Amino acid sequence: MNFDEIADRIEELHQGAVQARVGEPAKDPYLRISSESLVEVMRTLHADRDLAFELLISVTGMDWSTWTPKMPRVKKGDEPLPEPESPVSRYEVVYHLLSVSQNHRLVIKVACADDERPAQPTLTGIYPAADWLERETWDLMGIDFQGHPDLRRILCAEDWVGHPLRKDYEFPTEYHGISAE
Amino acid sequence: MGILENSLEENVLTTSVDRLANWARRSSVWPMTFGLACCAIEMMAVGCAHHDLDRFGAGAFRATPRQCDLMIIAGTVTYKMAESIQRLWEQMPDPKYALAMGACATGGGPYYKYGYHVVKGVDRIIPVDIYLPGCPPRPEALMDAIMALQAKIDRDRVIRKRPGQVLEA
Numbered sequence A: 001m002n003f004d005e006i007a008d009r010i011e012e013l014h015q016g017a018v019q020a021r022v023g024e025p026a027k028d029p030y031l032r033i034s035s036e037s038l039v040e041v042m043r044t045l046h047a048d049r050d051l052a053f054e055l056l057i058s059v060t061g062m063d064w065s066t067w068t069p070k071m072p073r074v075k076k077g078d079e080p081l082p083e084p085e086s087p088v089s090r091y092e093v094v095y096h097l098l099s100v101s102q103n104h105r106l107v108i109k110v111a112c113a114d115d116e117r118p119a120q121p122t123l124t125g126i127y128p129a130a131d132w133l134e135r136e137t138w139d140l141m142g143i144d145f146q147g148h149p150d151l152r153r154i155l156c157a158e159d160w161v162g163h164p165l166r167k168d169y170e171f172p173t174e175y176h177g178i179s180a181e
Numbered sequence B: 001m002g003i004l005e006n007s008l009e010e011n012v013l014t015t016s017v018d019r020l021a022n023w024a025r026r027s028s029v030w031p032m033t034f035g036l037a038c039c040a041i042e043m044m045a046v047g048c049a050h051h052d053l054d055r056f057g058a059g060a061f062r063a064t065p066r067q068c069d070l071m072i073i074a075g076t077v078t079y080k081m082a083e084s085i086q087r088l089w090e091q092m093p094d095p096k097y098a099l100a101m102g103a104c105a106t107g108g109g110p111y112y113k114y115g116y117h118v119v120k121g122v123d124r125i126i127p128v129d130i131y132l133p134g135c136p137p138r139p140e141a142l143m144d145a146i147m148a149l150q151a152k153i154d155r156d157r158v159i160r161k162r163p164g165q166v167l168e169a
């Protein structure tokens, strides 16, 4: 299935779940899903015979707080690309899905409503692979995955302070007596 | 460094003993099987047949710190790893030597400015004998560093006091 067929299918099965649909000719087509319907949509994507997304490839956290608009570059003669969507919220989570049996891919973006305590429902119940991916996103970007069975830091030390990939992260000056100046 | 050290006053006889002891130490520098990042790949290359570190008596990579003389810090030292490195270093018996391999171990390397998690030089946690620049250093460079370390061991005064050193009572 191509992107439009997948998007149609989801819109048909989950009315009101798709908030935005950025298809061709964008370089990286994606669907923006509302946070409330994320788990349901993912369950469909996983279980539906034709969609059959068996693999969750990655979970990515985004911090848009220092974003400035920039038009994507196009080669001479190509038709201009649509203007990029400006950020909906400060934090958002991006999911990449792959179907091996159907040989198609999908990108799902979900905005986090709260800028202070960004949160998303966990997908560990659908994709076991989400466990460590969500832990990494929590560790580095501080996105709280609600319902995650074991949301601990995975890369940084357990007593680390802050979430390093946030744009307003302050570098430590010292760690356990080792100076970082 | 070692039980022999400072056991005798300086005299003519011990210079040859010094040379013997230094020769023995220099010719069997056993490194630890211990790599932290990309530099470790070059270190493995040095241990393999093509470069053959065994020619210098330093090819016996040991899997325990208690049998090692040399700690090659091959790679990026993170804060999370720092404590383990310190502990491994303390588990090594004297005489022991440390070689900071690559830009990361020497001073933070590519992560100096924006690496929130990287120790800016392994010499902040353990004493380093030889610094080897490069990102990563070529295998030949590591061999050169080990030869430089051997030259340093050769200059060591094993059972005489060093100039300016005060003997304990």
Ligand code: SF4
Binding pocket: B037, B038, B039, B040, B074, B075, B076, B101, B102, B103, B104, B105, B109, B110, B134, B135, B136, B137
């Ligand atoms: S110095 Fe370069 S090659 Fe060596 S560990 Fe650091 S980044 Fe990797």
